Amino acid sequence: MNKQQASKFKDYTNAYFNQQGKQDPGQRDDLILIYTPLIKYIAGRLASRLPPQVSLDDLISSGIIGLIDAIDKFDLGKKVQFKTYAEFRIKGAMLDELRSLDWVPRSIRRKNTELEQAYSVLEKKLHRPATDEEVAHYLNITLDSFYKLLDETKSVTFLDIEILRQKCPDTSSSDFITDLFSASSHDPFAAINLAELRDLLAQAIDTLPEKERLTVSLYYFNELTMKEIGQVLGYTESRISQMHSKAMIRLRTRMKKALAS
Numbered sequence: 001m002n003k004q005q006a007s008k009f010k011d012y013t014n015a016y017f018n019q020q021g022k023q024d025p026g027q028r029d030d031l032i033l034i035y036t037p038l039i040k041y042i043a044g045r046l047a048s049r050l051p052p053q054v055s056l057d058d059l060i061s062s063g064i065i066g067l068i069d070a071i072d073k074f075d076l077g078k079k080v081q082f083k084t085y086a087e088f089r090i091k092g093a094m095l096d097e098l099r100s101l102d103w104v105p106r107s108i109r110r111k112n113t114e115l116e117q118a119y120s121v122l123e124k125k126l127h128r129p130a131t132d133e134e135v136a137h138y139l140n141i142t143l144d145s146f147y148k149l150l151d152e153t154k155s156v157t158f159l160d161i162e163i164l165r166q167k168c169p170d171t172s173s174s175d176f177i178t179d180l181f182s183a184s185s186h187d188p189f190a191a192i193n194l195a196e197l198r199d200l201l202a203q204a205i206d207t208l209p210e211k212e213r214l215t216v217s218l219y220y221f222n223e224l225t226m227k228e229i230g231q232v233l234g235y236t237e238s239r240i241s242q243m244h245s246k247a248m249i250r251l252r253t254r255m256k257k258a259l260a261s
Helices: 003-017 025-047 056-073 082-101 106-126 132-139 143-156 161-165 173-180 188-206 210-221 226-233 237-260
Strands: none
Touching: 003 025, 003 082, 025 056, 025 082, 056 082, 106 132, 106 143, 106 237, 132 143, 143 237, 188 210, 188 237, 210 226, 210 237, 226 237
16 A cells, blocks of 8 residues: 555545544545545455465455445554554454354365464474474375365365354454554453464564565554565465464464463
């Protein structure tokens, strides 16, 4: 997004939400149109990690529903930018759509579970991140087969928001998303839990191997594509995708362990 587009987002969003409940329906429609390119961008990034049978149009449609929900539920008092809140509502709606479709074959889910278990067992035993060779040996497969397994399971390696929400079971989905990225929470007890959660996630990311940590940072914070990250780090797009998959598996297993303790 260039500076002109960012300024347009900010100016129109502020003008809309600062009207204190007197928003015009036409302005609401205009706000949806302004954010539609963002929905298409998020859907495209998500679709790049999904099999071709998943419809891009279906993701975009669910993203629009997520945006409308974000507009209706946004609270200026939370002190979080609407664009940040909307992005998470849009992504959440898309992931909910994917879950409802149940498009992942059982065999792929089983393989992903096996990968998670392998990383969990090895890293508990080794007290450090397991290497590709160690995971392949544990699974009794060749290194090439291990990389193929990562490619096969890449579509299910998402950090599930419900894993994180276990830390704040009394917080609604919308409040959780807002509060997690807000400077404050109306509930002091929830604020403590959310601060701990942010620390847990940051610590988990810090323990990733360097290249995986860079991949996560460039993909989620700098919003580069897998191809662009490959150009930065000097790897193929496929290998970057595999690094992302490994990072997500490690993060999920570590967050599950941390939240269970």
